[in-house]
Amino acid sequence: MLAAVEAGVPMVVVPDSLDKPQAARRVARAGAGVVRKKPERLRNAVDQVLAQPRHRVRELGRAITAAGGTARAVDLVEELLRRR
Numbered sequence: 001m002l003a004a005v006e007a008g009v010p011m012v013v014v015p016d017s018l019d020k021p022q023a024a025r026r027v028a029r030a031g032a033g034v035v036r037k038k039p040e041r042l043r044n045a046v047d048q049v050l051a052q053p054r055h056r057v058r059e060l061g062r063a064i065t066a067a068g069g070t071a072r073a074v075d076l077v078e079e080l081l082r083r084r
Contacts, residue, residue: 002070005032008061010054012036012045031056 001023004011011033015024024035036045064070 001027001032002064002073005030005057006061006064006069008054008058010034010049010052010057012042012049014039014042030060032060033057 001011001013011027013020013024013027013033013035015021015035015037027033028035034045034048036042064073068075
């Protein structure tokens with residue numbers, strides 16, 4: 001998901017288990033895509049994402065890139081895990 005946002009690509013997320021519902025809520029709240037609970041509605045969701053302006057996801061992508069991108073995020077997570 002982070003790589004998609006970093007690239008400025010909006011997402012259609014269909015969460016099903018584990019941490020996916022939480023991640024899906026974050027995608028929607030950030031304006032980086034739409035969430036559909038039922039895969040049957042996927043076509044409508046893709047149409048919706050394609051029709052929406054992509055300004056928000058592009059803005060988020062630029063911010064992530066400016067902060068060091070996905071690689072920097074991974075480095076920070078690994079650093080936190082080493083501290084434990």
